[in-house]
Amino acid sequence: MILYKTVRKEAQAEQVIERSRFIAHVKPVETREEAEEFIKEIKSKYKDATHNVPAMVIGDKQQIQWASDDGEPQGTSGAPMVQLMVNQGLTNLVIVVTRYFGGIKLGTGGLVRAYTGSAKAGLEEAGICEVVEMASVNIKMDYTYLQRIQNAAKTQNFSLGEIKYEEKITVEFLTEPENVANIIEHVAGITNGTAQVLEQSISTVRR
Numbered sequence: 001m002i003l004y005k006t007v008r009k010e011a012q013a014e015q016v017i018e019r020s021r022f023i024a025h026v027k028p029v030e031t032r033e034e035a036e037e038f039i040k041e042i043k044s045k046y047k048d049a050t051h052n053v054p055a056m057v058i059g060d061k062q063q064i065q066w067a068s069d070d071g072e073p074q075g076t077s078g079a080p081m082v083q084l085m086v087n088q089g090l091t092n093l094v095i096v097v098t099r100y101f102g103g104i105k106l107g108t109g110g111l112v113r114a115y116t117g118s119a120k121a122g123l124e125e126a127g128i129c130e131v132v133e134m135a136s137v138n139i140k141m142d143y144t145y146l147q148r149i150q151n152a153a154k155t156q157n158f159s160l161g162e163i164k165y166e167e168k169i170t171v172e173f174l175t176e177p178e179n180v181a182n183i184i185e186h187v188a189g190i191t192n193g194t195a196q197v198l199e200q201s202i203s204t205v206r207r
Contacts, residue, residue, distance in 0.1 A: 004089075035058060056082075130207055136203065
């Protein structure tokens, strides 16, 4: 099950627009506190910049949406960056666009385009991904069934994780949580009911 869309990694992108230098910094975060810490780091690192404009969207339903224009004309920088993230269905990330003023004023429309364009470039560098819920099921069985299980993984709705080779093999099956019962039933059919389900867990992964 897809929980939300976010970015894969921390990244930055830089462009020069009408002699002003824009540096976008993007980071995936889980909490507002984590986002604020990142904003503080960037402001400290670029304390000589003209502006450090932050924007964040957090929560699986995008519950937290916050931005500041950091001295730019109101509504020309932070808010459009939040809108960009919301429109793309992204959450749990923070963007800070640093600007070194180059002497040429961009005007209201120019500022909106510059900040959203810089944010978009940062998002592309960070890479968009889905955060999904995945179930892990460990099943113990005889070695004789491994080949059939590996073949089934090519056509069925699951993949194989770690395989432990002991007196019997323990195979880790990875799938969507709603598919767990089907896998257990499928493996029981292949192994004539001799397989033993050891443990199940659910975690979130990026893909």
